[in-house]
Amino acid sequence: MDFRHSEDRQMLADTLRRFLAAESPPEARNRAAYDAPGHNAKVWAGLGELGIAGALFPESVGGFGGSGFDIMVVFEELGRTLSVEPLLGTLMVGRALMAAGGRPALEQIVAGSAIVALAHQEAEDGGLATTAIRDAEGWTLNGAKAVVAQAEAASLLLVSAVAEGRPALFLVPADAAGVSIRGYANIDGGRSAQVQLDGVRVGADACVATDGAAALAEAEAAGLLALSAEALGAMDVARDMTIDYLRTRRQFGVPIGKFQALQHRIATVLMEVEQARSAVINAADAFDHKQGPARDRVLSAAKYTIGATGQLVAEEAIQMHGGIGMTWELPLSHYAKRITMIDHLLGDQDRHLQRYVALGKVA
Amino acid sequence: MDLRFTPEEEAFREEVRSFLRDKLPARLADKVRHDQRLTKADLEEWHRILNDRGWLASHWPVEYGGTGWSVVQRAIFEDEAAKAHAPRIVPFGVSMLGPVLIKYGTEEQRKTILPRILDGRDWWCQGYSEPGAGSDLASLKTSAVRDGDHYIVNGQKTWTTLGQFANRIFCLVRTDPAAKAQEGISFLLIDMDTPGIEVRPIMLLDGEAEVNEVFFTDVRVPVSNLVGEENKGWTYAKYLLTYERTNIAGVGSSIAAFERLQSLAGSIRRDGRPLADDPLFAARMARVEIELANMATTNMRVVAAAAGGGAPGAESSMLKIKGTEIRQAITALTRRAYGPYAQPFIPEALEEGYNGEPVGPEDAGAAAPAYFNNRKLSIFGGSNEVQRNIISKMIVGL
Incomplete structure (x- = not known):
């Protein structure tokens, strides 16, 4: 060990x-x-x-x-x-x-x-709705993808679409005819886009997998680990900024860190961040040493933990900073936003708790 | 980064498992598994079995009869023993007084007292808390006044766990009433059969009397029973508390308790299906299971850091808080799993050999007492609020 x-x-x-x-x-x-x-x-x-x-x-x-x-x-x-x-x-x-x-x-x-950008999330709820139809020269794609991270910057999109009843994957040049990208800023920084695919023609070699379920699962597994680790790094900084603020900000003639109400809150934050670190370590270990549902269960445990802990850390960090924590100017506020938004990506804490339960029955 | 144990550590784990298979009496494991009450004889039996194997004092040096185990080996042993439903080792002599004597006692004290802890001739209890000194332990008032080669002890201790079984007690007493709170305290060893000592049981909310009040009226204690220097007792007390907090996370026993909850939720039916299939209950269980898996790794991180020579600081407080919160969450879910059958209170059913007609599913009657009893976890050994004070002091430094 x-x-x-x-x-x-x-x-x-x-x-x-x-x-x-x-x-x-x-x-x-x-x-x-x-x-x-x-x-x-x-x-x-x-x-x-x-x-x-x-x-x-x-x-x-x-x-x-x-x-x-x-x-x-x-x-x-x-x-x-x-x-x-x-x-x-x-x-x-x-x-x-x-x-x-x-x-x-x-x-x-x-x-x-x-x-490159992964264009998998559908614009409408209800599962994979983008379609790919095969003909002699290749494929025609139609559909609408939502909140595709960094689609404007990407030269290539990996698009999921139902082809012959299966979730297939296609590499589509971002400037292909029929691809329209409507970009926007995200509240936590970085940009995403709505990606419209209207009769997009691609060659036969653009089809990466006719059944891409396994490939998507691999992408998701890596993505869950990465987002969990990213949140952990951001939480470490948000916690340190808050500790520093408790030491330096004075009210009622003393540093506010003298107040037990705040001492107990920061102690809880510290503890939960360490628990989250353990969750990410478990996830990284499972990524290398476990397969299938057993691996995915540990990844869901981590993403659940990160979601729940992230909300705690972000809210507490803002609260303990008081008014200044509400400002755009203070870097802390951007950390709080990113930590919070990570819970919205690749499934939130509730989704991963449910997935954890479901995978427990097959693992 | 490598979460696996070495082959040597795995071999050790196998050795521990095989010992537990051979030597842990099924009768005792059953009682632990079913939250039945352990008698003095039960606890002494397990103590003796471990001592016969030389595995009782896992953190004493070999020269005093300890195992000489590494921190990782200790963690493996504690983990396996808990999962096998072994009774806990009664900690007062082995885990608390022993380390204090080894570090601060005289060679004479070590030679006479340590062997008697190991072979079970002495059952020690802890005289720390007083009615007016709980979390604020340093405000204790029990006095020891020098009279020739004796101290005269007067005062009252409370929450003395298993004091009814003990023949000896280690006490914090005030020897200098004029000094600052922490500076006038001494660490004194007292025979329970000395005239002037009275032990009164305190019945707790689960109907059991595992703790006691101990009254001292003009109790004469030889000066040779002082540990270390007079008025330096607070240093030894703090040292002891760090040992009190070893294995405080209790990961192994929480895993065992969670497994019991899981099997219970699989067999108890609610609204025509197993309770485990109720999505809300399943989610509550999953949350605890995830926290426990995180905790297991947090605990091993602290163990690994200690093995590398690091001194646990805020970590031991963290393990205490999270470990007890998780354990309490498990006992709360176990209580709730029984629904209305958690309510009937039939204490005799918690004793070995009870032959009355059971009310409700197996072990239903133990769930609420165990839940209420475990509220103590976040109160004793430094309440979880005091632990948060300690963490904050270490990280914020104010």
Whole structure:
């Protein structure tokens, strides 16, 4: 048993932390986060030079990492600086392509030279409704995808669609005829888009998998781990900012950290963040050492924990900061927003609690 | 990062399991599993079995009869023993007084007292709390006044767990009433059969009397029974409390309790289906199960840090709070699982060999007493609020 990261992995984390602290401090991050393209091209290029995308993938596809703990340290660091760089798309699309047997695009993704987005979430509730119809030359796609992260910045979209009764996956150039992308800023920074597919024609080779259920499951598993780790990194910072504020903010002639009402709240926050760290460690371990429902159950446990703890940490951090915690100017408020919004991605705490129960019956 | 145990540790776990299979009497495990009441003889039996194997004092050095185990081995043993429904080791001599004597006692005290703890000749109890000194332990008033080569002790201790079985008590007493609260306290060992000591049981809300009041009226105690230096008792008391908090997370016993809840929810029917299929109850159980899995890893992180030489700071308070919250949540769900059958109060059914007609499902009568009894978890050993004060002091520093 050893709860320290390997030297290589710790070096990767340290390098990434130094780079993001220097290149993406809070003001610079906020400048890039809300206007198109929704991230900072210079930071993205820098991440490419550091080979961060490669850390998310195994050697078999040209990376140099790809274990659960590699994903954990990278996304924890991204969370610590509220990075809006599109690495979640890199991870999820890359993992789906890996599971589907690889594609030329995978090389660019692993090298960090292509920005990609997963267009899976449907605009309307009720399951996968986007359709793909086969003909002699290829496929025609029709449908509407919602809140697709970083779709404006992406050159390629991985689109899920029902084809011949199965959930198939297609790589679609973002500038293909019939693709319309209506982008918008998110409240927690970064941009997403509604993606409309109207009679989009793609070649036969655009179909990555005629049955993409397994590939989607792999993408989701990696995405759950990544988002949980990202939230953990952001929660660590929000907690530290709050501790610092309790020490320095004075009211009634004393630092407010002298008040027991606040002492007990921060103690609870500290405790729950450590429990959340354990949940993410369990998830990273399961990602490497478990399969199928047993793995997914641990991932759902982590995402549930992160959702519940994230809400606690975000709300408490704002509350303990008082009025200043309500301001756009204070970096803390942006941490609170990101931590909260992560609960809305890939299923919230209730969904994952239910999934945890359901998987317990099959695992 | 590697969550697996080494092959040596796994082999040790196997050795512990095989010992428990061979030596843990089924009768005792059954009583623990069904929340039945353990007698003095039950507790002494398990104490003796462990001592015969040399596994009783898992955190004493080998030279005093300890196991010399690593912190990881200790955690494995505690985990396996709890999962096998072994009774808890009565902690007052083995886990509390023993370490204090090993660190602060005289060689004479170690030679005479430690062997008697191991072989069970002495049953120690803890004289810490007083009616006016609970969380604020340093405000204790029981006095010890020097008279030649004796102290004369007067005062009252309370919440003395299993004091009715004890022949000896270690006490915090005030030896310098003029000093600041923490500075006038001494650590004194007292024979329970000394004239002037009276033990009165306190019946708790579950109908059981596991704790007592102990009254001292002009009790003469030889000065040689002082541990360490006079007026330095607070240092030893704090040291003891860190031991009181070892294994405070109680992960193994919470896992065992959760497994019982799961099997209960699978067999009890509510509205025509197993309770486990009720989505709300299933979600409540899942939340606790997830917290427990997180806790198990948090606990191992602290164990691993301790194995690497780190001193647990805020962590032991954290483990105490979360560990007890989780355990209380499990006992609350267990109580609720029985529905109306949690209400009937038939204490004799909790004794071994009860032959009366049962009311409701098996063990229904134990659920509410166990739930109410376990409210103590967040109160004793430093209430969970005091633990939050400690955490905050360490991290905010104010």
